Amino acid sequence: MPAAIAIRGLTKYYGRARGVEDLDLEVEEGEIFGFIGPNGAGKTTTIRTLLGLVRPTSGSVQVFGRPVPPGGGPRLAEVGYLPSEVAYYPDMTGQELLAYAAGFYPRVDRRWVARLVERLQLDPSRPVRTYSLGNRKKLGIVQALLHQPRLLILDEPSSGLDPLIRAELFEILREVNAAGTTIFFSTHVLEEVDRLCHRVAMIRDGRLLQVAPVDDLPGRHMKIVTLRLAGGAPLPGDLLVRWGDPRPEPVPGKPGTYRLLVRAPVQELVAALAPLALEDLTIAEPGLEDVFLTMYRVGDGAPDSGSGTQGGGDDAAGPGDGPQGSGPGTPGGGAGGRGGPAGTASGGRVIRTGRPDGGAGR
Numbered sequence: 001m002p003a004a005i006a007i008r009g010l011t012k013y014y015g016r017a018r019g020v021e022d023l024d025l026e027v028e029e030g031e032i033f034g035f036i037g038p039n040g041a042g043k044t045t046t047i048r049t050l051l052g053l054v055r056p057t058s059g060s061v062q063v064f065g066r067p068v069p070p071g072g073g074p075r076l077a078e079v080g081y082l083p084s085e086v087a088y089y090p091d092m093t094g095q096e097l098l099a100y101a102a103g104f105y106p107r108v109d110r111r112w113v114a115r116l117v118e119r120l121q122l123d124p125s126r127p128v129r130t131y132s133l134g135n136r137k138k139l140g141i142v143q144a145l146l147h148q149p150r151l152l153i154l155d156e157p158s159s160g161l162d163p164l165i166r167a168e169l170f171e172i173l174r175e176v177n178a179a180g181t182t183i184f185f186s187t188h189v190l191e192e193v194d195r196l197c198h199r200v201a202m203i204r205d206g207r208l209l210q211v212a213p214v215d216d217l218p219g220r221h222m223k224i225v226t227l228r229l230a231g232g233a234p235l236p237g238d239l240l241v242r243w244g245d246p247r248p249e250p251v252p253g254k255p256g257t258y259r260l261l262v263r264a265p266v267q268e269l270v271a272a273l274a275p276l277a278l279e280d281l282t283i284a285e286p287g288l289e290d291v292f293l294t295m296y297r298v299g300d301g302a303p304d305s306g307s308g309t310q311g312g313g314d315d316a317a318g319p320g321d322g323p324q325g326s327g328p329g330t331p332g333g334g335a336g337g338r339g340g341p342a343g344t345a346s347g348g349r350v351i352r353t354g355r356p357d358g359g360a361g362r
């Protein structure tokens with residue numbers, strides 16, 4: 001059986017601006033596959049290439065074993081696509097838009113569509129121009145799913161959705177996946193990948209860093225511990241020795257406050273923290289930036305990038321790839337217009353209690 005997605009040696013330059021470089025990726029049919037990376041990493045470029053909306057500079061892209069022609073072609077009837085920014089005809093109502101989109105496909109089950117609209121709490125009677133960002137996103141999700149595609153490609157599906165709708169969306173995605181749909185989606189949110197995906201690819205600066213089962217992500221088994229010690233005291237020396245971090249620094253300007261990336265069994269962590277005179281304590285899952293930092297800090301001697309971030313920000317219109325239609329009746333959805341520095345997680349320290357080698361790099 002051919003892979004649902006096969007990307008080989010994909011490079012895309014927008015004029016002189018780098019989109020992605022020499023990317024190889026395979027997604028098997030039946031997978032939920034997460035594509036994560038900071039702003040400007042190349043996620044949207046990759047996705048738009050898969051749809052034939054962006055022409056590769058070099059390399060090849062196949063969907064279900066066949067090359068994707070420019071513009072996508074009829075084969076894309078098997079694909080559902082949600083662009084990161086949905087832009088629809090503003091004077092159509094949601095209902096009209098969905099009926100219009102349904103007309104592009106040979107078979108659409110109206111009850112399925114009505115059920116999606118209900119589950120996502122979308123009011124389809126209103127004109128699109130009155131929709132909030134979240135409601136436009138919901139409409140885009142229904143449009144992507146309405147023909148029950150074999151492959152669903154979602155570019156940041158949950159951005160702009162409130163937590164309840166996001167949870168409902170994840171439930172829907174799990175259900176369609178169980179019914180056979182392959183899902184490929186991009187996100188900045190590590191937790192989403194954690195909750196949904198079988199495998200994940202990490203991309204940064206246009207280059208693929210790693211493809212791994214979600215359990216093998218660096219930083220996956222770590223916690224972010226933020227603590228404030230009474231009176232701005234420093235972390236006691238014996239803890240420093242025990243935790244193996246020679247010089248944890250307090251958060252700049254906040255004496256006694258530390259933000260630590262800890263690899264430790266929870267029991268051990270709690271026992272170590274118990275004797276401290278704590279004024280405040282949070283223990284949280286690491287974010288995407290922390291995972292990237294972990295790769296850079298404790299990966300195989302890889303350099304500490306210092307900032308854990310990179311700027312996108314190159315929004316110059318590239319030749320031949322301006323904003324394009326992103327599905328039936330969806331002008332816009334261009335890949336430009338974004339970028340800028342991602343938030344950094346500098347200040348995270350790796351504490352090696354669980355494994356003396358701290359070997360998060362896999």
Ligand SMILES: Nc1ncnc2c1ncn2[C@@H]1O[C@H](COP(=O)(O)OP(=O)(O)OP(=O)(O)O)[C@@H](O)[C@H]1O
Pocket residue numbers: 014017018019020037038039040041042043044045046084312313314315316317318321322335336338339
């Ligand atoms: N039409 C374009 N013209 C010029 N440069 C572009 C264009 N589209 C994307 N780029 C550049 O290509 C790089 C990758 O952008 P892309 O939108 O693929 O990243 P991304 O990972 O989807 O980012 P984000 O998470 O911010 O959506 C960025 O440097 C971006 O500025």
